[in-house]
Amino acid sequence: MHFQKIDVEEREEKVLRGNVWSRERPWIVLVEATRPESQVDSDGAWEPILFRADYCFAYADGLNRFYVAKEHSELIPALTFPPNVFDDFKLYGQHQAELRARRAEIDLEAIRQSCSWRITKPLRWLETVLSQILHK
Numbered sequence: 541m542h543f544q545k546i547d548v549e550e551r552e553e554k555v556l557r558g559n560v561w562s563r564e565r566p567w568i569v570l571v572e573a574t575r576p577e578s579q580v581d582s583d584g585a586w587e588p589i590l591f592r593a594d595y596c597f598a599y600a601d602g603l604n605r606f607y608v609a610k611e612h613s614e615l616i617p618a619l620t621f622p623p624n625v626f627d628d629f630k631l632y633g634q635h636q637a638e639l640r641a642r643r644a645e646i647d648l649e650a651i652r653q654s655c656s657w658r659i660t661k662p663l664r665w666l667e668t669v670l671s672q673i674l675h676k
Contacts, residue, residue, distance in 0.1 A: 556586050561593035568612075568619075599619040
């Protein structure tokens, strides 16, 4: 196992004590570290379990704490900063907007390649010319 997420609504200590850390060694352990629906830290009781199991604290995001097994400490620098502009990180909404824009471009190109678009090209040109003349 490379990654383990623990989110058990204030039962983190029980879960962490129940693991045999010498046998089950996820590279990264992510533990919800606040009391439910708050920003009050809850790691005091269970964090020493991870330290005794040779895990290093790597990062906190305000809700979770990330720990890396000492034998994989080369991963710690990758967790130093949250996702940011240097990662080419995109929010889901931005990704969806880009997909819609791409589809619109494809649809527009299909219109431009259509027979009716080519046939009406002189009419569009005439409309542009007349519009310029009338607005002078």
